[in-house]
Amino acid sequence: ATTAADVLVTTPSAFADLLDEAVDDLHARTFVFTGEALPAALARQAARSAPGARLVTLHGHPETGPATAHAAAEGGPGPAPEAVLAGTPLAGVRAYVLGAGLTPVPQGAVGELYLAGGAPARGYRGHGGLTAGRFVADPYGPAGSRMFRTGDLVRRSADDRLELLGRGDTEATVRGTRIAPAEVEAVLTGHPGVAQAVVVVRAGHGPGGTGQLVGHLVPADPYGAEPAALTEEVRAHAARYLPPALVPAVLMTLERLPLTPDGRPDRAALPEPEPAGRPYRAPRTPHEAALCELLAEVLGVERVGMNDDFFELGGNSLLATRLTSRIRKVLGVSVPLRSIFESHAISELSRTVKNAGTSSRPRLRKMDRSGQ
Structure with missing residues (x-):
């Protein structure tokens, strides 16, 4: 199929669905993405699907309408950015990046985005409390003016563009x-x-x-x-x-x-994670048995096998830190925390621990119920 348009306005998610529908050629001169952040990979797909097209992102809220815009540099979006660009304010819009007490944050620091000017709404009908929390007095604008508290976390880049970092309320x-x-x-x-x-x-x-x-x-x-x-x-x-x-x-x-x-x-x-269902493989050596015993202790599960995955069993950063401490105390081996994330499969983790202990033989010690 072929889709032809001078300007295609869409959300990034809807555009991804459009690509999935086997659209062979998108003859659009300008893509305007709005409603949500535009992932870098999807921006690259848009540039490939319509070479030479202009990519524009609009950012705003129902209470303000489009407030900021960013146009990709000619030649496509380039490498994936560290942050999604909300761009610069449109004509007539004032954008503030504020911290505690509605004080401006330094350039490069993270703050909340407030929008004023333009044509913002006056509030929420029948919801005075919500209106008072979101539409606040603008201390930097004309007397009596108000600004909208967006809830967006942003920072100003060195070239004075707004980088969108997510939502404070999510x-x-x-x-x-x-x-x-x-x-x-x-x-x-x-x-x-x-x-x-x-x-x-x-x-x-x-x-x-x-x-x-x-x-x-x-x-x-x-x-x-x-x-x-x-x-x-x-x-x-x-x-x-x-x-x-x-x-x-x-x-x-x-x-x-x-x-x-x-x-x-x-x-x-979105679907729920499926319970781990890997076939159990028992440890074969004292080293593997000691590691599996430690993992079961840290994760609070009955048993851990060599086919299991640390994170699928409920592991997280706090438990990974606890695991490295127990490995050091019980096995006498110092394992970097990052290696737990890079070798989270138990069989891989076992090799990592074994390699880390080649210079000093692991000290396997029997643990009591208190973990001593």
Whole structure:
């Protein structure tokens, strides 16, 4: 099929579906993406599907309408950016990046985006409390003017463009660590094999019923790497660019993301992680048996086999830290925390621990119920 248009206005998620419908050639002079952040991989697909087309992203809210815009440099979007660009304010719009007490934050620091000028709404009809919390007095504009508190986390780049870092009101806490899913999604879509990514916190999927960070990936090439190989590559990619606490415990691949009627990812419709179902393989050596015993202790499960995966069993950054401490204390081997994320399969982790202990023979000690 062929789609021809001078200007194609769409959400990134709807555009991904359009590509999936085997559109061979998109004859559009300008792509305008709005409604959600544009992943770098999808921007590259748009540039390839219509060479020479102009890529524009519009950012705004129903309360303000389009407020900022960014046009990709000629020749395409280039390498994946570290942050999604919201661009610069449109004519008549004032954009502030503010911190506590509505004070401006320094250039490069993260703050919340406030929008004023243009044609913002006056408030929410019948919801005075919500209006007072979102439409606040503008201390930097004309007397009596108001500004809209967007809830977007942004920072100003060196060339005075706004970098969109996610939503402050979608942050979640997993085992005491505050997580902004959009920050993780930006890194995941920076991998060339990922077209789209949505990260959610699944309550009750971690050990002891705690939350667990789950990433849902749409491959850039549906006929490329096997799902297991892709998730391994993406996990290693995430471990290079994110602190351990922000690396998703589970990565799942989907043919496409479920969408809401307005073309945005439907987070509530994303599938739940499937329980780990790997066939059990018993440890064969004292070294493997000691490691599996440690893992079962740290994860709070009955047994761990050599085919199991640390994160599929409920592992996370806090438990990974605890595991490295127990390995050092019980086996006498110092293993870097990052190696848990890079070698999370138990068989791989066993080799990592064994290699780390080649210079000093591991000291296997019997553990009592208190872990001493």
